[in-house]
Amino acid sequence: MTQTTLYEVKKGAAWITLNRPENRNALSAVLVNELYAHLEEANADNEVRSIVITGNGSAFCAGADLKSPPGQPVGGRQSRPYPAVLSLIMDSSKPVIAAVNGAAFAGGLGLVGAADIVITDEAVQFSFSEVRIGVIPAIISVVCLPKLGTHHGMKLFLTGERFDGRRAVEMGFAHRAVPREQLHTAVQEEIDMINQGGPLAITECKRLVRRVPTLSREQGFEETAQWSLRMFQADEGLEGITAFREKRKPYWAMGE
Numbered sequence: 710m711t712q713t714t715l716y717e718v719k720k721g722a723a724w725i726t727l728n729r730p731e732n733r734n735a736l737s738a739v740l741v742n743e744l745y746a747h748l749e750e751a752n753a754d755n756e757v758r759s760i761v762i763t764g765n766g767s768a769f770c771a772g773a774d775l776k777s778p779p780g781q782p783v784g785g786r787q788s789r790p791y792p793a794v795l796s797l798i799m800d801s802s803k804p805v806i807a808a809v810n811g812a813a814f815a816g817g818l819g820l821v822g823a824a825d826i827v828i829t830d831e832a833v834q835f836s837f838s839e840v841r842i843g844v845i846p847a848i849i850s851v852v853c854l855p856k857l858g859t860h861h862g863m864k865l866f867l868t869g870e871r872f873d874g875r876r877a878v879e880m881g882f883a884h885r886a887v888p889r890e891q892l893h894t895a896v897q898e899e900i901d902m903i904n905q906g907g908p909l910a911i912t913e914c915k916r917l918v919r920r921v922p923t924l925s926r927e928q929g930f931e932e933t934a935q936w937s938l939r940m941f942q943a944d945e946g947l948e949g950i951t952a953f954r955e956k957r958k959p960y961w962a963m964g965e
Contacts, residue, residue, distance in 0.1 A: 713740040716747045721758040722900045723751035730766025735774035738781040738788040745789045748797050759903045763808035770817025798823040802912045808896045814838050822852035828895050829874035831886035836871045856882050904963035907945040
């Protein structure tokens with residue numbers, strides 16, 4: 710049986726490739742189960758410093774497979790619901806990079822919205838196309854609207870219009886848009902930069918970015934002061950400071 714996702718670890722990054730090119734990598738119940746399992750595997754692997762999600766073929770992800778949607782029982786057993794995958798991406802202890810290699814429509818945009826870093830082929834097409842079949846981008850709005858805001862989100866949700874990778878960057882939905890042949894190189898550049906940071910610091914930065922916007926200014930200063938102290942006193946922080954003073958790389962630095 711063909712795997713609906715592929716998994717490979719190289720240069721400190723776990724590459725998870727959606728592998729249903731004949732269905733434009735649509736999110737079936739089986740694919741979502743496999744994606745969730747690979748995310749868990751990557752998070753449990755100390756050799757993995759970052760996670761990349763991409764697609765095989767001409768599409769990144771065309772959205773839910775309407776013939777076998779996420780959450781539908783597989784082999785008589787309950788499958789993972791799609792929100793569980795999106796939450797796992799956001800809560801992952803490792804940075805998650807979406808390498809958008811092709812079209813990303815409807816539910817597939819949830820993976821883009823949930824990812825920490827988004828690198829896209831500048832020519833690919835995005836669309837919140839749900840309204841075209843009489844439904845709404847309900848679940849994925851939770852992870853997409855914080856990036857798009859209500860201004861862009863309202864128009865895109867109401868119209869289902871298509872926009873390319875360059876426009877995605879302009880709206881804050883992606884970080885970089887590059888020519889197709891440069892996509893892998895651009896993603897590797899992000900991986901290489903992450904590999905220079907302390908693993909604990911990287912994990913805590915993810916938590917910091919999620920946490921601080923939920924706090925008042927007073928709460929923010931109080932909580933982050935304590936947080937900063939913990940990080941400076943942790944083994945990783947002590948090693949980083951020592952390495953800086955000794956003009957050497959800290960033990961965790963990979964490559965370069």
